[in-house]
Amino acid sequence: MTLLLLYAAVFIAALISVEAVLRSYFRKSERQRAVNDRLSLLDVSEDHLKTYHAMLKARGADEDWRSLPFVQRLRQYYAQSGVKFDAQRFALYGITGAVLVWLAVQFLVPTTLVRIPVFLLVCLAIPIVVVWRKRANRIRKFTLKLPEALDVANRSLSAGHPLPAAISLVAREIPDPVGTEFGLLSDELTYGTTLDHALINLSQRVGAEDLNLLAIALSVQAGTGGNLVEILQNLSKTLRDRTMLKAKVKAISSEGRITAIFMSVYPFLLYALIKALAPTYFDPVWASGHGTTIVAVLVAIMAVGNVILYKMVNFEY
Incomplete structure (x- = not known):
């Protein structure tokens, strides 16, 4: 038993070392990752349409989510997590995780008949939990930055810019995930998608409940008119109050x-x-x-x- 634990400790230490090397090779620095992902892609290619489709494809959101309800719902859930598929990293984590799970199951579960279903269940649950946590963190970051994005759009509208230009400014000035999502929204408006449909697509891509308020406010304003700057100011204040209420409830x-x-x-x-x-x-x-x-x-x-x-x-x- 002691020898088995020693092997496990050595294996985990080697895994951490390999991960540190791969992190420096595959991933950008923390400062670089904070830069808008869409802008970094546009630096490589100035073809906005190609970049737009490439970003949707990397997120698993390039097809109609409603064509096959169950499968497309899973695709939508994955797209909302913001995780990009990396075959090399997926293979590394998959093999390493399977080995670690099998060692743990072999240590805790006494019979082989029970080990196999438990092993398969855990291997299936781990990626689901990872995607769920990534999605929750991304939605939380988006919700926290959304009032700031509305303030930037307000300043642009107050300066006399049209709404598409204000959305484009948000895409350039606000870091991910807000910047990238509003950049995709700007691209959709540029390529002829109506504002209502573009807002619906934005809400489905992100999954944040606060975006429903934004979509309703802009749709109503587009249909009935009104002071858009004042509407967005009130909405920004409402979203900040909701965030404070959530924080208080979470603390209590x-x-x-x-x-x-x-x-x-x-x-x-x-x-x-x-x-x-x-x-x-x-x-x-x-x-x-x-x-x-x-x-x-x-x-x-x-x-x-x-x-x-x-x-x-x-x-x-």
């Missing part, structure tokens, strides 16, 4: 959320700890022939309890 419920996370993870940590200190402690349970049934029932009960628990500590606002 932080204790409950961390308790829920700890209670969800604690049984598995306790099992791993006992398994490491006393490897034969659970052998009578598995030898009885009812171990799989017991674990399945307990996991189902925990799943129901976790759903109730997270409903209690997560609020909709």
